Amino acid sequence: MATQKLNFFVGTILNPQSDTKCDYYPNGLLVVETQGKSSKIKDILPLERGVKKYGKLITKKNMKDFGSAVIMPGFFDMHFHWVQDDVREMPKDSLLEWLQKYTFPTEMKFSDKKFAEEKAKFFFKKLTLHGTIGGACYSSIHQHAVDSAIKMAKGHFVIGNVLMNMYSPEELTQAEDESLKLTKKLIQKHGKKHCFTPRFAITTTPRVMKEGSRMADKAGCFKQTHLSETPQEIEFVLSIYKKIPGFEKVKNYTEIYEKTGMLGKRSLMGHGIHLSTKELGVLSQTKTTIVHCPTSNAPISELGLGSGLFDFKKVEKAKVRWALGSDIGGGPFLSMLDVMRSFVEQNKKKGVKGATFVKSLYRSTLAGAEIMGIHKHAGNLNKGKEGSFIVIPFHLDQAPKDPESLLSSIILPLKEKREKYGECVTSTYINGKVFEA
Ligand code: GUN
Ligand code: FE
Numbered sequence: 001m002a003t004q005k006l007n008f009f010v011g012t013i014l015n016p017q018s019d020t021k022c023d024y025y026p027n028g029l030l031v032v033e034t035q036g037k038s039s040k041i042k043d044i045l046p047l048e049r050g051v052k053k054y055g056k057l058i059t060k061k062n063m064k065d066f067g068s069a070v071i072m073p074g075f076f077d078m079h080f081h082w083v084q085d086d087v088r089e090m091p092k093d094s095l096l097e098w099l100q101k102y103t104f105p106t107e108m109k110f111s112d113k114k115f116a117e118e119k120a121k122f123f124f125k126k127l128t129l130h131g132t133i134g135g136a137c138y139s140s141i142h143q144h145a146v147d148s149a150i151k152m153a154k155g156h157f158v159i160g161n162v163l164m165n166m167y168s169p170e171e172l173t174q175a176e177d178e179s180l181k182l183t184k185k186l187i188q189k190h191g192k193k194h195c196f197t198p199r200f201a202i203t204t205t206p207r208v209m210k211e212g213s214r215m216a217d218k219a220g221c222f223k224q225t226h227l228s229e230t231p232q233e234i235e236f237v238l239s240i241y242k243k244i245p246g247f248e249k250v251k252n253y254t255e256i257y258e259k260t261g262m263l264g265k266r267s268l269m270g271h272g273i274h275l276s277t278k279e280l281g282v283l284s285q286t287k288t289t290i291v292h293c294p295t296s297n298a299p300i301s302e303l304g305l306g307s308g309l310f311d312f313k314k315v316e317k318a319k320v321r322w323a324l325g326s327d328i329g330g331g332p333f334l335s336m337l338d339v340m341r342s343f344v345e346q347n348k349k350k351g352v353k354g355a356t357f358v359k360s361l362y363r364s365t366l367a368g369a370e371i372m373g374i375h376k377h378a379g380n381l382n383k384g385k386e387g388s389f390i391v392i393p394f395h396l397d398q399a400p401k402d403p404e405s406l407l408s409s410i411i412l413p414l415k416e417k418r419e420k421y422g423e424c425v426t427s428t429y430i431n432g433k434v435f436e437a
Pocket of ligand 2: 080081226270327330
């Protein structure tokens with residue numbers, strides 16, 4: 001049996017608990033116990049108390065002093081397209097034009113297996129170095145691209161091939177039977193790591209959504225799609241479904257997903273910006289999650305698609321679960337620090353209160369783990385959870401008075417140099433081990 005080993009990490013520790021609570025140790029000690037390939041957080045406490053408690057067990061060899069650098073849980077990005085890494089910084093139009101002009105042609109390139117393998121290696125390494133260690137991810141239509149992504153992703157990810165059967169370019173159009181056969185095969189191959197991923201109601205037929213959804217539910221897999229991202233998209237969706245037998249009377253976008261079995265406690269709806277109270281009620285009843293992607297929804301002048309501002313207050317009032325995502329490549333940068341910044345700043349600009357950094361940290365970490373049902377062992381640094389965390393160097397003569405000031409001091413100085421957020425994370429630890437590129 002592998003022997004147990006203790007490792008001690010010293011730094012400024014942040015441990016998110018909820019929208020309004022984040023434990024803060026200005027001078028803290030994180031104790032991680034590893035045994036073989038698994039690890040557990042044994043303790044989290046002020047350094048002074050830790051030194052007294054662990055005394056001689058702390059040695060030069062097993063202790064890493066990060067000084068005033070911040071130690072916090074790794075991020076969960078609950079909506080991103082790994083195959084859109086090259087689309088991130090391309091010009092942005094409105095959603096439907098951007099998909100046609102830039103996104104679809106980029107995703108076509110993943111039909112080449114070698115290309116997909118190389119890209120997956122590069123992308124997921126970069127993602128880990130950005131501190132993202134979990135979440136839900138879209139791939140292209142191609143089986144080998146999902147296989148490569150699942151192989152290369154480090155941490156807690158669910159990943160799925162987008163399903164496209166209509167209103168799509170020829171190169172990305174699959175027959176319904178082909179989509180369903182592939183869904184069955186990928187569930188068999190990857191189990192719960194596979195995420196059933198109809199791209200959205202425009203591209204995926206009701207039959208594929210319905211039958212695939214049933215397969216996913218049976219296997220306990222997650223399901224993800226896009227919902228109500230822009231008014232133009234909603235209008236197009238409703239005009240298409242008016243002509244589809246059985247859907248002629250559909251009153252709103254959410255109802256289409258309800259009728260095809262797409263909603264539920266393992267369902268992730270990207271965006272959900274333009275939803276009525278009635279639709280939110282259905283999402284709440286079915287325990288469906290909305291993934292809010294502020295950098296993607298931001299105005300075009302801020303490198304987003306200009307889709308609108310997500311009303312988190314209305315969503316919370318309706319008791320709908322939600323978390324944050326980057327929506328790479330709708331969102332321009334991989335870093336969840338940039339996503340947190342965008343959430344806080346866009347709301348502040350509109351005079352909406354309550355969009356704090358503490359809230360954005362919770363929605364980028366523990367909330368994701370809760371939605372994925374793995375919060376008992378991931379999502380923050382509570383005792384007993386796995387020893388996964390990130391390190392962000394930070395220098396100030398005096399420790400900030402609370403987590404909110406600390407997070408704003410890390411995030412705001414880079415708001416005009418957003419590409420630099422990618423360099424903020426200097427180490428990513430996964431299960432007690434530092435990730436080496
Ligand atoms: N809706 C359908 N496909 C996509 C996509 O790739 N990105 C975004 N942002 N929205 C979508
Ligand atoms: Fe998306």
